[in-house]
Amino acid sequence: MNRLISIAQSYRSPYHGGMHFQQLAYFVAVAESRHFTRAAEAVHVSQPSLSQQIRALEKELGAELISRARGNIALTDAGEALLPLARRILADADTARREVQELAQLRRGRVRLGATPSICTGLLPDVLRAFHDLHPGIEILLEEGGSHDLVRHLARGALDLALVVLPLPAASPALTTVELLQEDLVVVSSPAAPAPGRDGRVRIADLEGADLVMFRHGYDLRELTVAACRAEGFEPAFTVEGGEMDAVLGFVRAGLGAAVVPTMVAGRSGSDLRTTPLAAPGLRRTIALAHRSDVDPPRAARELQRMLLETVAEPGAPD
Secondary structure, eight states: HHHHHHHHHHHHSSOOOOOOOOHHHHHHHHHHSOOOHHHHHHTOHHHHHHHHHHHHHHHHHHHHHHHHHGGGEEEEEEHHHHHHHHHHHHHHHHHHHHHHHHHTTTTSSEEEEEEOHHHHHHHHHHHHHHHHHHHHTTTEEEEEEEEEHHHHHHHHOOOEEEEESSSOOOTTTEEEEEEEEEEEEEEEEETTSOSSSBBTBGGGGGEEEEEEEETTTOOOOOHHHHHHHHHTTTTOOOEEEEEEHHHHHHHHHHTBBBBEEEHHHHHHHHHTTTEEEEEETTOOEEEEEEEEHHHHHHHHHHHHHHHHHHHHHHSSOOO
């Protein structure tokens, strides 16, 4: 303790303000531009104020840092010695500021997360519960929508992260995507209805003429299912269409038809629905986490991203 007090006292200055980060920043600006006016413009301060702070720093350190002879700006030996130290001090101060801010962001703040409805039903509940338990001060704002809409919201800065289905509706070089998992699709139906397919599996061709409950336009699942049926040479027949995930599952329970849903959704739908896998090659979808490439997500959003990646990497997670 006595040693720390001695070190602290050795840095006391007769100058009322002591040495400031601001003064070091002004000094570095002059050293790099070798021009007081341009340096003042770079740090958004008037030239007289910048010059005054440089002189105050020189007074504090007891040495001339900048030679101003005949308007020619050059660093003295003391200035050359200070420059790398000043850069390091400013860099360390900026790192400390960002680290403290990031820690504060995990105690309070918000994450604006987008996800398709099926992902909200299947993957997110457990992850968001775990995230909330660790960071109860973080507000989670959830936006449900199709991948096309979520990409638009990301591009205009309305979301920090989005869980989307690949491939994206349109190439977007402004977005960074990280693949989370690949998930099989299955057929859910009412146990009171005849079992779909043969031998405990459903072929896409078996869906021709079958009663199907279909999601609204904009759902990735709708587009994937319709495209698979058309590839087999037929148009699917819908008894009810236009619903959200919960509505579709409710219509299936009521016996209005079968629906093609992700494995995770089927697993959470309860024992009152029959789940039948699709015959090879089946249907799979790729879920990815997306964010803007030109803007780093907030600290809280990066923490949620980390938890999502760890969750899908755990044994037993969907693959």
